[in-house]
Amino acid sequence: MSEDIDIDKLFDEADAEHKKRLEFEEKAKERIKNPLVKSYQEFLDEEGHVKDKSPFYVVVHKSEIENNQERDEETRQRLLKELDFIEHNFDYTTAGPFERANVPEGRPIIVCGAYDAICVGQQHDLLIKGGYDAYISKEGTMPFTPNKPAFEQAPKQG
Structure with missing residues (x-):
């Protein structure tokens, strides 16, 4: 059961990191388009x-x-x-x-x-x-x- 919690935590961290990266890329595209x-x-x-x-x-x-x-x-x-x-x-x-x-x-x-x-x-x-x-x-x-x-x-x- 503890392994499931650890795996879920890792997936949550990966999802949060992926979301941050997508937000960064979107902001970067906007700043490049409109410097x-x-x-x-x-x-x-x-x-x-x-x-x-x-x-x-x-x-x-x-x-x-x-x-x-x-x-x-x-x-x-x-x-x-x-x-x-x-x-x-x-x-x-x-x-x-x-x-x-x-x-x-x-x-x-x-x-x-x-x-x-x-x-x-x-x-x-x-x-x-x-x-x-x-x-x-x-x-x-x-x-x-x-x-x-x-x-x-x-x-x-x-």
Whole structure:
């Protein structure tokens, strides 16, 4: 009789684990389908100083911004200035080659760089699938489509 109880307990645990996995996969699909956008401004005080260093950034293809001659100089310099601010004020790693060990768990992960719909989006999706709380950077992401802000291509955090 005790063996039956132990087996029932194991089945209950397996069912609960399976249910948790299905819920995670459903949430991940929704976050990938509708990525959330975060601004580093959310982590600054009124004077512009960093008040919360919890976000961790993954910078994707910064060199593409520097070398993209199809974009006007003002746009490129604005994005590079935003990325420099992020790199000087927050913990970050670069993507490519991306090492999962370089990205901490338990912190919001904000992906920035070039380009929103391609590499930044793919990195975001991989992080979501890996169980991270990932977002796309509002200020530090170059749109793939010229003359269209990157953050307008994804829903804003509500």
